[in-house]
Every structure is written in C-alpha cells, then in structure tokens.
Amino acid sequence: EQIEKGGYDHFMLKEIYEQPSVIKDTYRGRLNANKGIVQMAGVEDNLEKFLNAKRIVIVACGTSWHAGLVAEYIFEEFARIPVEVEYASEFRYRNPIINKDDVVIAISQSGETADTMAAIKLAKENGAFVFGVCNVVGSSISRETHAGAYTHAGPEIGVASTKAFTTQITVLTMIALRLGKAKGTLSNTDFHTYLQELEIIPEKVAEALETNDRAKEIAAAFKDAPNCLYLGRGYNFPVALEGALKLKEISYIHAEGYPAAEMKHGPIALIDEHMPVIVIAPKQGHYDKIVSNIQEIKSRSGKIIAVVTKGDTQVRELADYVIEIPETSDALSPLITTIPLQLLSYYIAVMRGCNVDQPRNLAKSVTVE
Numbered sequence: 001e002q003i004e005k006g007g008y009d010h011f012m013l014k015e016i017y018e019q020p021s022v023i024k025d026t027y028r029g030r031l032n033a034n035k036g037i038v039q040m041a042g043v044e045d046n047l048e049k050f051l052n053a054k055r056i057v058i059v060a061c062g063t064s065w066h067a068g069l070v071a072e073y074i075f076e077e078f079a080r081i082p083v084e085v086e087y088a089s090e091f092r093y094r095n096p097i098i099n100k101d102d103v104v105i106a107i108s109q110s111g112e113t114a115d116t117m118a119a120i121k122l123a124k125e126n127g128a129f130v131f132g133v134c135n136v137v138g139s140s141i142s143r144e145t146h147a148g149a150y151t152h153a154g155p156e157i158g159v160a161s162t163k164a165f166t167t168q169i170t171v172l173t174m175i176a177l178r179l180g181k182a183k184g185t186l187s188n189t190d191f192h193t194y195l196q197e198l199e200i201i202p203e204k205v206a207e208a209l210e211t212n213d214r215a216k217e218i219a220a221a222f223k224d225a226p227n228c229l230y231l232g233r234g235y236n237f238p239v240a241l242e243g244a245l246k247l248k249e250i251s252y253i254h255a256e257g258y259p260a261a262e263m264k265h266g267p268i269a270l271i272d273e274h275m276p277v278i279v280i281a282p283k284q285g286h287y288d289k290i291v292s293n294i295q296e297i298k299s300r301s302g303k304i305i306a307v308v309t310k311g312d313t314q315v316r317e318l319a320d321y322v323i324e325i326p327e328t329s330d331a332l333s334p335l336i337t338t339i340p341l342q343l344l345s346y347y348i349a350v351m352r353g354c355n356v357d358q359p360r361n362l363a364k365s366v367t368v369e
C-alpha cells in the first residue's frame with residue numbers, strides 16, 4: 001500500500017497532487033488550442049441531440065452533484081441551454097418531467113451509484129438521451145448511458161473525492177465549449193481564449209498546490225473549530241459547497257457552504273469570534289460584492305480565511321488569513337479555487353487524527369439506497 005501511495009502519507013494527498021497531470025489526461029486527444037479543436041467522440045456522434053436540446057438535466061450525488069452545479073453555470077453561459085441540476089435520489093422519486101428533447105447528463109466517479117443509476121433508467125424510459133460522465137471505465141453507468149465521456153482521472157482510492165471533481169469539471173467545460181462554438185453563443189475570441197486557458201490550467205493547478213504550507217498553517221489554527229462556514233458567489237458557490245463537504249467528510253467538523261449573498265438570510269446569525277468563515281474571493285467574478293460580504297463578517301468578528309488572486313490587496317486588509325491562487329477567468333476558476341480547500345480539509349483531518357482515506361460511515365461508492 002505504501003508503494004501505491006507513491007510516497008504520500010495518504011491516497012487523498014496523492015490524488016490531490018495528481019490533479020495537474022490527470023486534468024491533462026482528461027483533455028489529451030480532445031483539446032488542441034492551437035488548432036481551435038475541442039472534441040469528444042461521444043459528443044461528436046450525438047451533436048445534433050445536444051444542439052437540439054431544449055434543456056439539460058444533470059443528475060448526480062455527492063461531489064459529482066457539485067461538479068454538476070459548476071456545469072450549470074458553464075453550460076448556461078457558454079451554450080445558452082437551460083440547465084437543471086438534480087440530486088439523483090430526489091429526481092428518481094418525484095415523478096419528474098422529462099421530455100424527448102431533453103439531454104440528461106449523469107455524472108458519477110464510480111459509475112456504480114444506485115440512485116444515479118435509477119435516475120438514468122427513469123430518464124431513458126421517458127425517451128431522453130442520456131450521456132454519462134464517469135471515471136471508472138466499463139462501470140455500470142457507463143454501460144447504461146447512450147453515450148458518454150470518461151474523465152480518465154485514474155483510480156480514486158480516497159473516499160473523499162478530489163481529482164474526480166476537477167476532471168469532471170474539465171470534461172463538462174469541454175462539452176460546453178464545443179456546444180457554445182457550434183451554436184455561436186460563444187464568440188470566436190472567447191472560444192479560443194478559453195481553449196488556451198484550459199490547456200494551461202494544469203500549470204495553474206500546480207501553482208495552486210503551492211498553497212500547501214499555507215493550508216497547513218491555517219489548518220493548525222482552526223483544527224479545533226466546531227463549525228465552519230464556506231462562502232462563494234457565482235461559479236464559486238458550488239466550490240463553497242464542495243469545500244464544506246470535504247471538511248465534514250474527513251474531519252467531522254460541521255461545515256456549511258452557502259452562496260455569499262444568502263448569508264444575511266440565516267448563517268450571519270452564527271457569526272461570532274469563534275466562527276471561521278472561508279470566503280472564495282478571486283479577482284474575477286463578483287469581487288466587489290464579495291468584499292462587502294467580507295466586511296459584514298468582519299464587523300461581526302468572524303475569523304476570515306480568504307482565497308484570493310495573487311497580488312490582491314483589498315481582501316488582505318480585511319482577512320485574518322489569505323491564500324493566494326493564480327489568476328484565472330471566472331468560468332475556469334473552480335478548477336483552481338478548489339485546490340487550497342482540498343488541502344485545508346486534508347490537513348485539518350490529519351491534525352485531528354482522523355482516518356483521512358476511510359472516514360467513518362462513508363463508502364467510496366454507494367451501490368445501495
């Protein structure tokens with residue numbers, strides 16, 4: 001097992017560090033920024049179905065559901081197709097409206113999740129075209145879907161999903177770019193700019209991994225916190241959810257992710273000098289809005305840990321701790337902002353003596369209801 005961990009203390013840390021290379025594996029042979037190409041066989045073969053879709057419905061569970069939420073923002077922005085993201089477990093039992101011109105995308109790392117599988121069967125029965133985004137080759141979901149694209153992240157052993165999440169987002173971003181180009185909803189300039197940025201994203205992920213020591217330092221300061229709040233806006237709202245999920249899964253600290261602006265409708269009541277608030281505040285996106293959210297936290301003495309773009313000065317003045325990440329466009333920022341949050345959860349869990357790779361009560365793949 002030590003050999004399999006490749007010198008890392010845990011599979012989770014190894015998998016976090018694999019992200020620059022597995023994201024490359026995900027887009028290899030599919031993306032070529034110089035040639036202006038982004039293509040995946042499963043999408044090309046069914047391009048008409050995607051282009052004629054009145055709606056995309058995404059079904060998934062857990063971390064994969066969070067990747068679906070990021071995809072909602074990306075698809076709507078790039079391809080202007082309305083998207084709904086559903087928990088597979090809710091979708092399957094609520095007599096959902098599914099039409100023949102819906103495209104259903106099922107996201108699953110393992111390809112074995114029972115609820116996601118049931119949602120796929122229901123969608124198929126109702127005549128929808130179902131596309132899978134799976135990691136495990138030959139898995140049940142990859143066989144049950146009409147077509148699909150693998151993430152090629154390699155085996156994910158740590159129960160808390162890391163590289164599966166970023167590679168799912170990579171695949172979904174490529175699909176959105178392809179559709180945006182075909183539909184003309186994405187300008188030529190934007191299309192090429194995003195292709196180029198996606199191609200160099202592994203380098204930025206590698207740079208984001210340099211926040212390792214900072215994450216360790218912050219973990220030491222907050223490892224005994226009973227609660228934690230994660231806030232983000234826009235593309236980084238799902239990242240806030242995922243950051244909170246990572247923390248609860250492996251450290252057993254109660255954590256909630258919230259859209260930053262919703263804070264005033266509830267969570268703000270929890271903020272006092274004992275409450276660590278992790279705010280995702282990159283320069284692109286709703287920066288000014290998030291700065292005012294940070295001010296609201298500060299005036300209630302919350303402890304602010306902010307993920308900011310390198311060189312940021314405004315948030316630095318307000319935050320107790322900042323974690324600097326490389327600059328990215330708003331749409332691709334989840335691939336970068338996620339990294340320090342993974343590291344933070346990892347170190348907090350390690351410092352609390354938790355079983356990082358196999359947290360209590362959780363399973364890597366949930367094949368029963």
Ligand code: G6P
Pocket residue numbers: 061062063064107108109110111112113116159160161362363364365366
């Ligand atoms: C379990 C795992 C999570 C995962 C979820 C969905 O809860 O512990 O890490 O996100 O299932 O799994 P899937 O394989 O369908 O992505």
